[in-house]
Amino acid sequence: MTLAERLPLPSKLGLLAALGSGALLGGAYYFQYVMGLSPCEMCYWQRYPHMVAIIVGLLALASFAWPRLALVFMLTAITALIVTAGIGVFHVGVEYHWWAGPQACSGNVPKGLTPEQLKKYLFGAKMVRCDETAWAMWGISMAGWNAILSGALAFVLASGVASWVRERR
Template sequence: MTGRVWAALAAAGSGALLLGALAFQYIGGLAPCPMCLYQRWPHLAAVIVGAVALAMPRPWLMRIGALGPLTSAAIGIFHTGVERKWWEGPASCTGAGNALSGLSGADLLSTDAPVHLVMCDQVAWSMWGLSMASWNAILSLVLVAVWLIAARASAKPRVLL
């Protein structure tokens, strides 16, 4: 297969992960936490790089494409650790620290407060003991490999004299 085909597969994989996340959100009713949202942006970047790579299949562009899922995998691994209580996550989405210490009882009971706050340290869905963040990390690492195969396949063969 050519580098262009591998790049298309990698970009399609990132697109599929994005569509899956949106399906869980809008069809399944599972609102994303902030770290879930952070995992989506690198996949969007990979889709855009993939579109450019279809027109201009260059090895350096394929390596840049690999950075999208690699970044998403890193965030997914961190998120998994927060969910499993291996380490603390951001105070803004885990309830850790003194995030509520400055609020009065009236502030806490205010009707202006968000209706549904999704916490990053709570698993909303899992399959085979792995959360969505874990699955994103695993599948993103597979996509990194596909991007690197695309880079290798799009490299021009060197002639040895």
Template structure:
């Protein structure tokens, strides 16, 4: 049996809602989010709202916007996972960066101004994939659902 576009969008928007619930549950049990973790949450919140709007006014534009929104979270997740793996530098506001050329005074200043939760530390992983990595994987899957829903208008 084939799913209707409304069912597909409900699944995609519900997936974003579940990712948000999961993120808040991790926060409740003692894994506070870093700055980049928070960046990944906003697109899912928007995708959930877009999903509700789609159910009221179904349109290809809303479906594509939902896909772009969650793909954005996925892209941030890839970037964040790369920062965690030390493949590239993250934003200086939430990573330690290179300290080799700092004076003791500059190092102390960096330590004192460092965020409590750094973006370049892996707080939790499953099967060797961090939360940021899982967010990327699931977000791109959800983006695919949004695209399938958009194609159902053709």
């Protein structure tokens, strides 16, 4: 029996969570550092839950001797993936102008500023906008792909956890 066969399902799923979020985060870094696409503020927001999913996924893997603890880590990873998928959906809505994005990266200048305040605001404004799509494949932006792939990974992990819990009853 190999080591992988001896691992409880929550630990195996932890490895999948870490690898899946690692791949998505790696893709974001590839676009940033290799392709030269600077991330906007909301792009950064989508990265943090992936970092959490990687860490707790690895903790689930390391908790193979305590499957219930691994299960807790897996539930945390699933939650992180749902959060990043939700942020991705929100970001897509900002890109399509369905709703307003954060003031810091949507290009809306606050009303009622004095000339000095306006100058300070404009010179301090970030140049990467959240409401413009920097890259898309098949009409889906990076934020959209993050939402789709993170949601799918969360679904697969949740299905695995559910089947493991059912087997324990």
